[in-house]
Amino acid sequence: MIFSAAVVLLGMLVSTSASGTGTSLDPCVPDDCGIGATSCVFDVKLVAVGNAVAYFEFDACPGVQQPTLGLKRDVTYRFNQYDSTNIMHPLGLAYYTDGAHNDVEELEPTIVPPGTTSSCDTNNGCPAPMYYQGETFQGNFVASGGGGADFGLDAYEPFFKYPDFAWGGPDAGPNTIPAVSPSGVAVTAPLNWNMRITQTATDFDQDFFYFCHIHTGMSGRIKQLAADGTILSPNDFPALFPASLYPAPEYKVVSTGQEQICGTVGLNTFFEDTHNGKCPTSFICTEGLSFDTESANFNECLDAMDCAMQFNMIIVPNATDPIVTFVHSMVPHHINAIQMCKTLMQTGLEDDAFLALCWNIVNTQSLQIMEMNEYLASNSIPEGSAKCFDTPAAALAGSANNNGNSEPFSNQEPFFISITVFVAATFVVAVGSFFAARRYFEGNEEANVVGGKSVKMVDDNAL
Structure with a gap:
């Protein structure tokens, strides 16, 4: 009392x-x-x-x-x-x-x-x-x-x-x-x-x-x-992100430590030189090259986030539902695209076209992640529950874990190459689509006006 x-x-x-x-x-x-x-x-x-x-x-x-x-x-x-x-x-x-x-x-x-x-x-x-x-x-x-x-x-x-x-x-x-x-x-x-x-x-x-x-x-x-500014209810109730609804920690944290140079979250255990045992090699080739500070920071972040994506995309397929397998593999890929854009924006990006492109990637792919995770939730499957490697040691040694995977990284090189090609192709398509849309909009500035305050620009189903 x-x-x-x-x-x-x-x-x-x-x-x-x-x-x-x-x-x-x-x-x-x-x-x-x-x-x-x-x-x-x-x-x-x-x-x-x-x-x-x-x-x-x-x-x-x-x-x-x-x-x-x-x-x-x-x-x-x-x-x-x-x-x-x-x-x-x-x-x-x-x-x-x-x-x-x-x-x-x-x-x-x-x-x-x-x-x-x-x-x-x-x-x-x-x-x-x-x-x-x-x-x-x-x-x-x-x-x-x-x-x-x-x-x-x-x-x-x-x-x-x-x-x-x-x-x-x-x-x-x-x-x-x-x-x-x-x-x-x-x-x-x-x-x-x-x-x-x-x-x-x-x-x-x-x-x-x-x-x-x-x-x-x-x-x-x-x-x-109150009228004088007094807080009426000092207790923080209800909870902002209750654990029962938001098990993932990213809603509750901000950038800390080394990842602050990237403007991202969740990368601190993936930085070089060793990637903390989570990846076998670097994802960028910088030997003998020199970079200004901004580019060096960007490269370091890129290496960490590529490791994070590769590590998290190696999954145990679902036995009966290919959509679940797709989601478990695609979400880390989308997160990587978002992280890349955040880091590019962190450099003080001033190119208007690329700034708009990055905002589009962040907004659209975040929405797609949300929709994919909703599918997992509707099937009572926890997010991120299909990772092959429980620990960095298991990843490097290829030792079997709870999911029964025993493939070492040395046998996964074709997989790494395929993901790299997939990511590159996705980025090229995104950039091409963006600039095509930009040209379309600019070419239609003289379109006839038909009023209506609640007219939709884009179909909801298109998202």
Whole structure:
């Protein structure tokens, strides 16, 4: 009881600083959101390097990965997703991590906040984000039951599949966007999209979460604040990434140690000279050559990530389902492509075409990994459960492990060569497809305009 009282007292005493550091004790808040403010603004962009997928970054606390935000009751918060890095990352709000990705409740006009006895669901009065294009609301929501409960997401989300060169800024005027699929038509739209939320439920103090409607694992915590900035619930509840749903550690970690030069996670046990026994040789040929620091770092990272891919792609095939075998082998390949792009971006990549290409690889292949892992989950198969080699020693010695594999690396050279050729071919196809698409878009800038705010640029099925 004494401890509980102390925690409550601590919660009463803790209040946020001017901008906050993005922690649970000091949430990130906008600079313009002092006592008495009725509206506050977060500018949102995405950062790809430093973690497994990408993370939302907010102007009020730059450089903080998956920061904890602080929101006051009865204050309208506007989240501007103007920056083109927001492509494929429409922002959402949920009562638990990752919202619909985990089949848990999101903030919607007809969903009662958990732990409350509110009847807000009867009059569209529950806390919910509202989605806008500029100043134009995208839904038909009317409070007090006077209209529909559409809060604009159905129109908002499809536009996040538009290409980067069509993206608008804070003062963007109309952009003519050509159709790129049989189901699409050209549209004119300023792509200055924003999401707004006013939390008015007085009996709901619990934390909730921001997340990406397309990708999993990008959630961050939101602490509710009193008018003076005091944190209403000092405990971090619910859990951000509960182990029961997120067994993989990459959602919980950021780059550490040697891998920091790469902007990636999960590589620290794969670096040269020995690859910690996980690979038999180097994957780059640098003997007698000299490199500047940036190129040397990139080469070192490339060698480590290629080892990681090769090590993780050597698997025990599934006895009855080729799709499972495909997934276990393809996921490490996709991770390698994502890691390569993150490391290239870490160099300060300034080539616009390749920057767009890398963002496309990170976004698309992360989504594909998510979909492949969902197939494993639907068949009750743990991710990464088919690796041949349990330990580095087993890998080098070729000793049998729990999966019964006893092939040494020396007998796997044709396999290494085939993977290398496959990766190279995949990259060439990706680059060729990207520049072909770029030429297509640029050649269709004069496309006729057919209005319609909710027109999709790309078929959902195309992803």
